[in-house]
Amino acid sequence: MSIIPPQQHEHLLQLRPLPTEAELLDGIERLRRERNAVILAHNYQRPEVQQIADFVGDSLGLARQAARTSADVIVFAGVHFMAESAAILNPGKTVLLPDLRAGCSLADTLTAQGVRDWKAANPGGLVVVYVNTTADVKAEADYCVTSGNAVQIVRSLPEGVPVLFAPDKYLAAHVARETGRPMDIWDGACHVHAAIRPEDVAAQQAAHPGAELLVHPECGCSTRVLRDVPDLQLYSTEGMVTRAQQSDAETFIVVTELGMVHRLEREVPGKAFVPVARTACCEYMKMITLENIHDSLRDLSGRVSVPEDVRVRALRPIERMIAIG
Template sequence: MTDSAPEAVNPVVPRPQTPHRDLLQLEVLPDEAQLRADIERLRKERNAVIIAHNYQRPEVQEIADFVGDSLGLSRQAAKTDADVIVFAGVHFMAETAAILNPEKTVLLPDLRAGCSLADTVTAQGIRDWKAQNPGGLVVTYVNTTADVKAESDYCVTSGNAVQVVQSLPEGVPVLFAPDRFLAAHVIRETGRAMDVWDGACHVHEAIRPEDVQGQQAAYPDAELLIHPECGCSSRILGAIPELQLYSTEGMIHRAKASPAQAFIVVTETGMVTRLEHDVPDKTFIPVSRTACCEYMKMITLENIRDALVNLEPRVTVPADIRALALKPIERMLAIG
């Protein structure tokens, strides 16, 4: 038996494909000038105000009526006469605006814009602490959900946490929640013993002392502006005990007053945009390009425009939760 020669194999050539355009989820890139024009028109038609946090995208900060920290934006929300509040921030901030303005329409352009810090504490956790500490006081960072605020005695921001804690009666147990790094700053400044919730912002926690030291080596004449939420703050203070920590608004005041011409900004990168706008004659260097909150950056010109068109997504707070949560916010605003 002899082997036969192998048969020739003809390559299989696929037929030309006709694109199925209906399967392609393509969107035309938005025209920024048109988006801005649409937002300006809709802002007037809706009698809307746009308030933006310091960590928002540069183009969002630029079109906002007000840009500020949590305390400043809470104050703006409390006194606005607009019918619609568009909150360029994250969910707990829009909730705070809704608590202060139950009769107004509060919009959060992207409901996915949450907060890793707010997610570390629950209302049940606060209730459990209060059950173990009758008569104790709960001080919560404003970076918390409405139901957590409803279980609290006082709210604070990084700008007034020291002042609020200093106002509390001595000898009373205090729970400070949820940011352990801000709590450490308050304890250093006040000497007050407190129970501290073990929470942190994922962006601030990830900023390392090595990041700060690397920028100091690259910019030896630059002054440090460090936010008290930063996980690196204790070690940096160990090396520079006279260093002051600053809220985001405090950073602006310090940059204006300081003789330094350059600053290393140790917080979320969006703060560089605000500083460059308010102090244009000085130089601001982000501590790390990766210190970026993906939740804050979910707000865009496009979804702000869409929110004004549709008056959605709307953020509301149930009346019973609102009534309880309003008290610690009002106490915070009354103290400063």
């Protein structure tokens, strides 16, 4: 058995106390100014992360903010494909993802080779991909869409041309219902939205009679819920905020990832928002914390970049998405 000399004890036991939340917030604010940084946070982020962000929104809103920012550093409190989109739009800026493990189960269902195979089988076809895709996939696409503008973009496509809609099959079903457009649909889904069951919705309706439903089109339960409520509108996360502001209802059942509840409570005070299920929680979105935002700003760690040839090709469908709205 080896004995550690006493003179080495102090060196081995140099443990620093964890910073308090107040210290982290002060450090983030100081580093944000020093780095000329902007912090962009998705609606599904932790409440404390949303609180310190310069902008909180959906993928389209975040892309727009990334496109117009004058900051030198963009800290993306989201997942990897979102940081890639910011890098595509800002080749001269530093884009940071505080935890590079923050991926997306939906984006992982589609590869660039899968898109190329479809295009080879459908010459002249158009590829419409959800923003929840990698840069390599976007580089193969004609249009990029969000849940808020997918219907509008598909309606604008020329008739009689083959269309691939990928990768979310539930959003595709919503688009097909709204447009009547025949499409080839990729068999992909977000694991969180796919796990929300009609029974979860029914249980909350029973517990909150008269509450209005705010259902995201990515949800696997949406088709069955629509059978019970045929005139139900499906909403993007931005659409949920607008609807809650305009509706006379006082209570809403929020059928999407539960992080959305915090934003709704913050922007629509005085109304009640009930998450459809406490289990509707994306572990990837929750990987971003105040601690790793602070460390990322301090060390400029978690850099995300896109090869220039991929970036140039992926820029076109993203710019089309931003332009169409």
